[in-house]
Amino acid sequence: MMPDLGKYATSVLSAYGASIAILVVLIWASLARSARVRKSLEAFEAKRKGNG
């Protein structure tokens, strides 16, 4: 399954690893913030409706 990467295995694997890790962090951070902001906005609008 795994292709033979020869003597450059560490280079290639670390490049893939680092890139995917950065992408994952970016996506996770975007989603987390999206959820957080969305929740607080909903809470805020709900509270306002409740108040009248």
Add this chain to the structure above:
Amino acid sequence: MIALLLRDLKIAVRAGGGFGLGLAFFLIVVVLVPFSVGPQSSLLASIAPGILWLGALLACLLSLDRIFALDFEDGSLDLLATSPLPLEGIVSVKAAAHWLTSALPLVIAAPFLALMLNLPAAGYFWIVLSLLLGTPALSVIGTFGAALTVGLKRGGLLLSILVLPLYVPTLIFGAELARRGVNGMDTQTPLLMLAGITFATIALLPFASAAVIRINLR
């Protein structure tokens, strides 16, 4: 006292300042070095420990004026000085807050920048160790300098000039420690000297800083 520390940390985080900016400055200085001395990598590696120390020192230096100036300008310092907190405690807390917000991030970032300067990986440990040991002295000495210049509008440059000579011993032994460590030489002497400087300044300088603040508030 804790309240003061927390407030200062909060302000630093809130201003988006503290952490990020000092770091970015450090990064930029280290990046500029190759531009200015030229990019031969052997030359770079040989001056790397020195450059990292110099960059960290300058990044610390630039954030010094925040220590007291804002509090002085908006009158907080007058009010703190007439509060129940001892002035020696106040300056120590200020130094601690400076170290946490400005110096610690530099220590953590140093290995990554060392990479850009082609420093061999074995040297990272020594870079971090020497910075970790030396930067508290930079914060404490800097606090003294900030206290000296607190009355002056835009005393930034004067502050640098007063503080830099005081930084020289720390820089010499810190960079020496890093250099020797990187080259695998004996590190005991600079290590002891650096630790000595740090502990001595932490123990003694807050009294001087407090006295100087008192004078400046008159």
Add this chain to the structure above:
Amino acid sequence: MIALLLRDLKIAVRAGGGFGLGLAFFLIVVVLVPFSVGPQSSLLASIAPGILWLGALLACLLSLDRIFALDFEDGSLDLLATSPLPLEGIVSVKAAAHWLTSALPLVIAAPFLALMLNLPAAGYFWIVLSLLLGTPALSVIGTFGAALTVGLKRGGLLLSILVLPLYVPTLIFGAELARRGVNGMDTQTPLLMLAGITFATIALLPFASAAVIRINLR
């Protein structure tokens, strides 16, 4: 306009600031380099042009926040903006005042510091020429950065971060010009590039600076 220039020069002289302090900072940085990279004189001479440029650049940088911040804090900038002077003129005068008080002294002092770094005497001309040609760009770019951060309390570090990347091209060609000159190599390309950068920034950036000031005063 002239009145503004004279006032700024007067304030700089009166504060004991302008001339002396930037210079002293330059001096100290150049003195610290041997401490941090170690004192082998061949190594020093080879990095001397770069270090001189870096030191001059940092000294310029540190004095940038004075350009507008004081006028902003005490309300002068509001009053100047509502005065008959065009804002583009005001920012240009500010840049000129900064160059005269902060950069010019560095250019004059550079040969003396070059001596400390074991630079061969033949190189002095090139050091001075490259600084003379490059520092106006540093002042103009710095004025732009100062205008960007004028509303922010202690925007000093942010200022550095915004300005330093813009300084890179000037630094590269300035240091390159000095290095080539010192080593007797062909200097035409960096000379033209440096002059080009300086004139382009002088011609264009004041408009950006004025726009940014207007935004910040809102």
Add this chain to the structure above:
Amino acid sequence: MVLKVKDLAVSRGGLTVLEGLNFTLSPGQALVLRGPNGSGKTTLLRTLAGLQPPAAGDIVGDPETIAYAAHADGLKPTLSVRENLAFWAQVFGTSDLSPAIDAFNLGTLLDRAAGALSAGQKRRLGLARLKVTGRQVWMLDEPTVSLDTSSVEQFAHTIRDHLKNQGSALLATHIDLGFEATVLDVSPYKAKLRDLPVLEEGLL
């Protein structure tokens, strides 16, 4: 008429503070803005002085006729009182300092550094600046802060003089200044909170 305001709305920090303002200022007229703290007087003055754009409505008038005096006096602490005044005179292209000096009794302080003045003395210098601008419309934000009674009297006298010479003045203040002026209470113009500044409501 030197200044005419039509349906003006002003905003601060992204929120409309006052709206629906309509008034005119004629030569020889003084208009005093009143209103509780935070009602938007400073914001209105800054907008009229051209330092920030109006949120809505029109301001008809030549900004080149306005001299604005903010809360901060724009003094350089290291320059002397005379140098501070002379600088502003040059900027505004006038040259005679003596009326300004006499009006605010600065004669004895002329060679003092502005940084070594007391709060009230600084304020007097800041007000003297107005006289050297030679401009017709004065916009003053709480001009009498820190002034003692005799200085307030001097100030009122100066304003009366200015009005007599077809000048006009727009002042924000909480205390009585001792001269006749039209009063404009800004509180009725407080912006309704009906719309959000940028976005629509219930957007989610």
Add this chain to the structure above:
Amino acid sequence: MVLKVKDLAVSRGGLTVLEGLNFTLSPGQALVLRGPNGSGKTTLLRTLAGLQPPAAGDIVGDPETIAYAAHADGLKPTLSVRENLAFWAQVFGTSDLSPAIDAFNLGTLLDRAAGALSAGQKRRLGLARLKVTGRQVWMLDEPTVSLDTSSVEQFAHTIRDHLKNQGSALLATHIDLGFEATVLDVSPYKAKLRDLPVLEEGLL
């Protein structure tokens, strides 16, 4: 008696400004300092608060009982009103903010950043700080600057309350505050220019 001043002389910028001051401040008493601009009120207050040493004479009193409010309010623009107050409460070892908030009507502003307040709102926050210090002697330098009439009324009310609880207050002001107080005019104590501050005359 919480503060007693004997033959006090105070100096500013190396020159004696006031001299021969004698007065006492008792619990429940308010003392208002009056005097024209530049007469030395600020200098006197700073000296009494312990920020600068007296040029001559004695101050009998415990600096630990004094809460000083200068012209500048010591507010952090990026912290909210509540955070600003809470900080000072912690520094002075008290914990209940609500009396201070109520006294100066800050309830609606609590979550606002202090930097986004109007001049008068800032001042109110600065004054509210006094209440959280829990100290007995308040020293106030022109406390009502920028306040509108209803806020001045609130302030006077707070002071009266404070006096009723055996507190005392020392105020420098140019305008009437609307409560009963002993008035001390500092002008008669203006320092004669007879001696040089440091060196003896004819020293050459």
Add this chain to the structure above:
Amino acid sequence: MSERRSLWEYANPRKFMGLSGTILPWITIAGGVLLVVGLIWGFFFTPDDYRQGSTVKIIYLHVPSALMAINAWFMMLVASLIWLIRRHHVSALAARAAAPVGVAMTIIALVTGAIWGQPMWGTWWVWDPRLTSFLILFLFYLGYVALWAAVENDDTAADLTSVTCIVGSVFAVLSRYAVNFWNQGLHQGASLSLDPEENVADIFYYPLLVTIAAFVLIFVALVLLRTRTEIRARQLRAYMARERMQ
């Protein structure tokens, strides 16, 4: 004027939220699928290069990320200009939303480039024109993000960052075209040019195209998502500001 619906309608926050909400899932799915396909294709099913060995596989990450790092800045430039000229808030918020994505792309390009450089050039880093201007662009990204964070008032921040973006574009242009100006430096020239002579071998080229498309889609998806977040955050700030005024 005309009955035709104008593109500017989508500068209205509500319209934008509606449209972006509908297309976001599709773009996300498409981007994710293409990324997986492209990377698996590139990693498992392409041969080693005769000179570069297996390191050639890094191309599938390096080139798309470097491309997007620069394109993100151009997108921000356009958004900034729209804000400055037409003052559509969505546009300013989109620029704000794109910057951190651009930063991440830049970091990926820098990291993969450095890792690739070690075996190819024998060093992590060289100071050639493209790399240098790319690094400056990275620093500009940091300053841009810091400026957004540092300025309190949203409109002021949008104005200031727009000017910064315009000034920084000089370096975006340089990092793409510097190789054309100075024919020095170690870094690869245009391997994707239309001239078939200069193209990399087809066998590397097709999976590369797939990953480039994937990065573009992922970028668009992230920017849409983050713009939606920024709009909500702006809305929230506006509510809170209004609340405080009462």
